[in-house]
Amino acid sequence: MTAPAHARTSADLIRAEEPVLAHNYHPLPVVVARAEGAWVEDVEGRRYLDMLAGYSALNFGHRHPALIQAAHDQLDRLTLTSRAFHNDRLAEFAERLAALTGLDMVLPMNTGAEAVESGIKVARKWAYDVKGVPDGQATIVVAADNFHGRTTTIVSFSTDETARAGFGPFTPGFRIVPYNDLAALEEAVDETTAAVLIEPIQGEAGVIIPDEGYLAGVRELTRRKGCLFIADEIQSGLGRTGRTLAVEHESVVPDVLLLGKALGGGIVPVSAVVARREVMGVLGPGEHGSTFGGNPLAAAVGTAVVGLLETGEFQRRADELGLVLSEGLEALRGHGVSGFRARGLWAGVDVDPALGTGREISERLMREGILVKDTHGSTIRLAPPLTVTADELRSALGTLEKVLGQAG
Missing domain, CATH: 3.90.1150.10 (Aspartate Aminotransferase, domain 1)
Incomplete structure (x- = not known):
């Protein structure tokens, strides 16, 4: 036995x-x-x-007592509805998270990798519907030595052979440039580019911090070239670096922000894509979803996390x-x-x-x-x-x- x-x-x-x-x-x-x-x-x-x-x-x-209390209170009321219905916790979570980040709209998901996959979908849809990239030709520029997760699409643009080898065929549509290299980024971005996706600090690579001015340069370049700046703050965000977001060290506001990990307070998996309205607004019913994304328990815990961060x-x-x-x-x-x-x-x-x-x-x-x-x-x-x-x-x-x- x-x-x-x-x-x-x-x-x-x-x-x-x-x-x-x-x-x-x-x-x-x-x-x-x-x-x-x-x-x-x-x-x-x-x-x-x-x-x-x-x-x-x-x-x-x-x-953390405030987060445990929020979870206990919600467990006694409601845990899951799916997005087939509204729930009474989701609006506050979305409103306060958007306000905390300085952006407009929230797409709630569960894991960090889901947030990255969702951000990729949103960027491609924006490229086709708004930028006018021909269907099936949108590209996303990423940095070498990145870590955005280990799903099949994400490892398609990884340079870590441990995560990548043996898992092909790989998803096309990505261009890899050296991290912290604005000249290489400039060369890679063209009329097909939907977005530049980077970590403001590369965590898995060894906490690699780019030169001062790099993030501001990415922001300027993406605006000038007419593509989106997606910042993956799943590890670097929510207080870790001494700011709510690591991009704040250079006073940068991306078009799309990817959050996860700490957003669930160590209690439940919670992630989110937060974006400008004109970007997130390209999604329509049925084009993306998640059974558990935005569930009442996650929203209650996520709201409590935002509350802790609102104090500074x-x-x-x-x-x-x-x-x-x-x-x-x-x-x-x-x-x-x-x-x-x-x-x-x-x-x-x-x-x-x-x-x-x-x-x-x-x-x-x-x-x-x-x-x-x-x-x-x-x-x-x-x-x-x-x-x-x-x-x-x-x-x-x-x-x-x-x-x-x-x-x-």
Whole structure:
């Protein structure tokens, strides 16, 4: 007989997954059972400081009281209607999210990849209906080393062979240019271009921050060339970088904004495409949809998330604590850290390859009670909840210094 989960050890549970779960992830060997704020606890009761926050899905920490309360209250009333009917939570969610982002209309979906796929559809429809691109000829320009998801269409314009190899044939209609290269972008955009789709900061690539002026340049170029600017803020948005949106660092407003992860508060999957009215207005009934997109539970939680961001508290925390993070990483430069890129509470940290791979460093930190995740090679990413304290950050950086010292 199989023992109940609460009576089984981490090793038992990890072994139990092996024959029944698809092997599309390679998680660290920690089995989380409980969480609160910036901390998680495994089945044996060991505590870990979560410095990953669900790839920014947990910007407000685990089980934020306001978000839990919103979910509990809604669970007692209504969870799902589908969009076959109206529900009493959706209008407020859409109104407040549009106001928060400075745009006009909201298309609610569930996952980040769904938001990207939806944004692609909206851009193509706009190109045909408004711009006048001949049917079937619309193109979208993207950046190399992007990460927008792993659906078939999205991996069609990925340069990550791990996500791409073996999954063709691929969807046509995309042009890939180097990231942070306005000249290459200018050359790639032509009369068939529906949109330029980029991450304001490339997260999966190692928290790659473009040169100052790049985002403003993308905005100017897309306006001049008569195409849309789609900003994928699924990881970078909703307070992570010290602003509501990462594009705000250059005072840029895109035509289309893709949101996800933190929009669900770590409780339910919530994503959205937010756009100018003349762009989103191209969609008609039956042309796109989702059974769960905009469901009452998601709308209630999403509205509570927007409410937290409307105060500005979390943006300020990320901005102020980002200085603590950057100063701590700067002190480690040359002492196991060969370089880093940080904005707000988000950093990609390059570890001296002689000290280990990113995976090996992540495992050593896990054994010391700090959870992070590697990206590529010897790079690890840090993205703690925005509820983390300065002391907790300094403690995590001290543990990183200790682990790097031991590795040396």
